[in-house]
Amino acid sequence: MARIFKWLMWLATGAVVLVVAAVVLVWYFASRSLPDYDGTYTVSGITAPVEIVRDNADVPHIFGQSDEDVFFALGYAHAQDRLWQMTMLRRTVQGRLSELFGQRTVKIDNLMRRLDLYGLAVTSVKAQDAPTTAALTAYAAGVNAWLGEINTGSRGRGAPEMWIFNAPIAPWQPADSIAILKLLALQLSGQANDEVLRARTSLVVPAERLVDILPDDPTDGIAALPDYSALVGDVPKYAANTRWPDDPLSPLMGHNLAGASNAWAAGISRSATGSTLLASDPHLQLTAPTVWYLARLQLAAGDVIGGTIPGLPLVLSGRSADLGWGITTAYVDDQDVHIEQINPDNPNQYRTPDGWADFRARDSIVTIKDAxxxxxxxxxxxxxxVLPGDVFDLGTVTPPGHVTSLSWTALTGDDPSLSAAMAMMKSRTIEEAIAAAEPYVAPAQNLTLADRTDVAMKTIGAIPRRDPNHQSKGRLPSYGYLPENRWQGVMPYADNPEFVAPEGGIVGNTNNKTVDRPFPNHVSYNWGDTQRVQRWRRLMQSREVHTRDSFIEAQLDTVSFTARSLLPLVGADLWFTGDAAEDGTPERRRQIALTLLANWNGEMNEHLPEPLIYAAWMRSLQDRLIRDELGPLATEFTHIDPVFIERVFRDVDGASVWCDVIQSAPVETCTDIARQSLDDALTWIGETWGTNLETLRWGDAHQAANDHPTLGKVPILQWFVNIRQSTSGGDNTLMRGQTSGTGANPFLNVHAAGYRGVYDFADPDSSVFVTATGQSGHFLSRYYDNLGELWRRGEYIPMSLDPDLARAAALGTMRLEPQSGSKSP
Known part of the structure; x- marks a missing residue:
């Protein structure tokens, strides 16, 4: 027995040693790709020495003697910290994910090959001006210089992920950067998705009720739309969902997740500082690392600092010494779905206004791992x-003998958007920036600007010119062979909405409607916000003058105008009307919930129970209102529409009919549905989060899901690569934390302000910024999540162009020498 015990001890000890050795070995190989931020390196591609000074937050401050050398160093820094992210963005837009991930990503590659964004980027290289071409070339050389260092310097393949998904890394090309901008346009575009959802919904509800469940902005008149089945015909009244893969690698955002942001600015008359102020927080899908990367560039036109995206030699949101700029998704209706009739005698032809024409066609081979x-x-x-039927559920609205095609402004091979953005970044005044942005195509953005004397906002990006007789006004898929449904070029840039030196001294956008114009000069029917703008207007007008701190307070504001407006409406007949009930009964829990909500001010604070009760109630309420009418299609409505709920409970144009369950004999009232849905919500909360309502925390459900797109669901590894934090805010607060709307926890925060910046031109170096995770994409780096906790708490780091401040607390200084200079250590 003693001998057996001894051998078991040896085996157990040996197993532990092997496990420890394996962990150490994995850590060793993974850590080899951690960059050293100190030292001198000899590189080919620069003309003079360049310094990359990384401050104590790991923000690179790049100093060089020419713009090309600075962009080279930016490419070098991006590749050092975000190589895996950059290669994944490039693979996505190229349609080459399946080479690494197999069958999981075939649908994504299928879509990207059909859109051919990468091919259009290649041909768009020639559309760039000389300075941008030089910048793209220099940036690519900087990325490739780091790739060379990986190959010669034993840098652990450049990133830990490369050990798991081993594949050669092709040299970076100028077209790669243009392609990533086009990929960003795809992520921010949701008009086609909305068209199809509107068409599908119109097939199952009467036309007079379509304006309830998919309402226009309430400040617009209701547009009369033709019935979709009458417009296109031969479409089944209901077709099963063809679900697009719910994959973090997918560039397609679901309904309500296409794009959102905030930006506002105050002129001198509304500023207590004596100069202008600007706040910007663009919202994108949360990932680990975030897509944003902070950087400062020393350029001949003046230094710039702000948020970049790895792969792009550009500060997308930031400031110089004289100009600040922020961006918000403009919700321009820049996409149209067309129903294309196939020649029944020749499947290679489609119908045009001039008769049958051949499809332009070519073959493309998708390589799939292990298949x-x-x-x-x-x-x-x-x-x-021509797009496959599973994209946007196009197959559910396509009649037999037809296919669907997509018109989209980004689908051009002569796209100078990057040059326009580069020229805008180098501008010194509002007038220069607006003029520089004229050639910009996509993604359409509202550009909020502040120079030292004034503020402005301009919509940049191509807006399609449509025929006034367009069958659906661009709101539904329409026959592509009818001339009136085809685009007629783009609108003049001068017609894009523009607000310069506003009389009130403040300009801003929360993705709300910016202009009220009749079709076809309308810009869009679908806007991204009807709620946050109400709170923003109140905060801006609640004081005569603003400061940097008041702009920060507004950026971090978590009071929900939606909750304040809906709760008194929905619960009007429930408060203080119930009979006494015993503890533990559903009636008693309902009374406790209503009491909590009655005393709540609508603040979506992570530490409070009321936001969770409110959110679960409204979610259950909308589901009860629409489930019997829409059936399985109701699952597409993943987030509440406050305008819909308000229409129902105010009985606008008879909208209260939604409260009656059509399958039941009794006539249910809206009070009945409100009470039943509250009980549903409380049951779900009890099963998921506990039955003690007073101890609930909104932040437990509303965690920011900065998850790794490729490793975030891998057991054990997910604990190292995902960054989860309790957060305040919600779908309709200025500090927006858009919920997922699906899955076991529909309140997970998945889409938020990955970058925040506030710029004060009275004292520019007191400006601040922050990102949602950290600068490094390496999960073993201490800079992988070093900014995340600051972001969660609503704190910032200094945004200074003072080189002495950067050097004073630098964590490392890297010096790049041209090939003829000193040798690398």
Whole structure:
């Protein structure tokens, strides 16, 4: 027995040693790719020495003697910290994810090949001006210089992920950067998705009720739309969902997740500082690391600092010494879905206004890991690429004998958007910036500007010119062979909404409607916000003058105008009307919940129970209102629409009919549905978060899900690569934390302000910024999540162009020498 015990001890000890050795070995190989931020390196591609000074937050301050050398160093720094992220963005837009991930990403690659964004980026290289071409070339050389250092300096393949998904890394090309901007446009565009959802919904509800569940902005008149089945015909009244893969690698955002942001500025008359102020917080999908990367560039036109995206040699939101700029998604209706009729006698032809024409077609081979390659037949019409039926659920609204194509402003091979953005970044005044942005195409943005004397906002990006007789006004898929449904070029840049030196001294956007114009000069029917703008207007007008701190307070504001407006409406007949009830009964829990909500001010604070009760109630309420009418289609409505709920409970145009369950004999009232949905919500809360309502925390459900797109669901590894934090805010607060709307926890915060910046031109170096995670994409780096906790708490780091401040607390200084200089250590 003693001998057996001894051998078991030896085996157990040996197993522990092996496990420890394996962990140490994995850590060793993974840590080899951690960059050293100190030292001197000899590189090819620069003309003079360049310094990369990383301050104590790991923000690189790049100093060089020419713009090209500075952009080279930015590419070098991006590759050092975010190589895996950059290569994944490039693979996504190229449609080459399946080479690494197999069948999981075939649908994504299929879509990207058909859109051909990368091919359009390649041909758009020639559309760039000389300074931008030089910047793209220098940036690519900087990325490739770091790739060379990886190959020669034993840098652990450049990133830990490379050990798991081993694949060669092709040299970076100028077209790669243009392609990433086009990929960003795809992530921010949701008009096609909205068109199809509107068409599908119109097939199952009467036309007079469509304006309830998919309402226009309430400040607009209701546009009369034709019935979709009458417009297109031969479409089944209901078709099953063809779900797009719920994959963090997908560039397609779901309904309500296409894009959102805030930006506002105050002129001198509304500023207590004697100069202008600007706040900007663009919202994108939360990831680890965040897509944003902070950097400062020393350029000939003046230094700039702010948020960059790895892969782009550009500060997308930031400031110089004289100009600040912020961006918000403009919600321009820049996409149209067309129903293309196929020639019944020749499947290679489609119908045009002039008769049958051949599809432009070519083959494309998709290589799939651990599976045979597939060959796609890519087809284009005059209106745009032909898309598969599972994208946007297009197959559910396409009649037999037809296919769908997509018109989209970003689908151009002559796209100077990057040059326009580069020229705007180098501008010194509002007038220069607006003029510089004229050639910009996509993604359409509202550009909020502040120089030292004034503020402005301009919508930049191409706006399609539509025929006034367009069948659906661009709101529903329409026949592509009818001339009136085809685009007629783009609107003049001068017609894009513009607000310069506003009389009230303040300008801003929360993705709300910016202009009220009739079709076809309308810009859009679908806007991204009807709620946050109400709170923003109140905060801006509640004081005569603003400061940097008041702008920060507004940026971090978590009071929900939606909760304040809906709760008194929905609960009007429930408060103080119930009979006494015993502890533990559903009636007693309902009374406790109503008491909590009655004393709540609408603040979506992470430490409070009321936001969770309110959010679960409204979610259950909308589901009860629409489930019997829409059936399985109700699952597409993942987030509440406050305008819909308000229409129902105010009985606007008879909208209270939604409260009656059509399958039941009794006539249910809205009070009945409100009470039942509250009980549903409390039951779900009890099963998921506990039955003691007073101890609930909104932040437990509303965690910011900065998850790693490729490793975030891998057991054990997910604990190292995902960054989860309790957060305040919600779908409709200025500090927006958009919830997922699906899954076991529909209140997970998945789409928020990955970058925040507030700029004060009275004292520019007192400006501040922050990102949602950290600068490094390496999960073993201490800079992987070093900014995340500051971001969660609503704190910032200094945004200074003072080189002495950067050097004073630098964590490292890297010196790049040209090839003829000193040798690398």
């Amino acid at each position: 045979p390659a597939i060959t796609l037949k890519l087809k284009w019409t005059d209106n745009g690429p």
